[in-house]
Amino acid sequence: MNEPVPVHPAPVPVLALGDILLVSLQGELHDGLAEQLQQDLSHRIATTGVSGVVIDISGVDIVDSFLGRVLAEIASTARLLAARTVLAGMRPAVAITLVELGLALPGLTTALDVDRAMEVLSQRGR
């Protein structure tokens, strides 16, 4: 009998755009994947010295307390490594749910879309 092959979901891609790292979250982010993303991002920030991280969540329908915590932790870690994080593309329904959950993400800067997030980061960098 064949053993079931363990499924290792592909890591979330991290793109380098000049002085900024861009991550596009899509669908659900499982525990292992979230942890890997945090480690990937931390290492990329420390090795490349980028000044900012944009996390695009326009493809995310649901932000639960787990994802909320992951996003907050990524932002805190990035800050310790001297990079700013901007959360881009949050859907209105997601924003409402987050506030209802009491997860107002106080430390996180937000922008309507990736374009504006890049603008926010480039203004602050100067």
Add this chain to the structure above:
Amino acid sequence: MNEPVPVHPAPVPVLALGDILLVSLQGELHDGLAEQLQQDLSHRIATTGVSGVVIDISGVDIVDSFLGRVLAEIASTARLLAARTVLAGMRPAVAITLVELGLALPGLTTALDVDRAMEVLSQRGR
């Protein structure tokens, strides 16, 4: 029988670079040493009137809650004496651990290395 000689670890050296004090932490920082460093730094800031302090922790593998608190206290003390503190060279693993411990060091400015930390301080000073 000889009494054991009490070991007094050498104090952490504090270098003056123009308008900035530079401290390079290496290995572990024991209780007494941390307290002494905080006192040394405070006196040096008050007597020399420097505008900034850079604490290089690139040689530190582990930042526990004790060291996290010491760093935060040094920064708070420096701020009360009108100097800014920048924490330089934090390793990615250290950043992740700090966030997991809930020690996001909110009042501390960070920089990837000493060079950039000096840049941050000289920009702010102007």
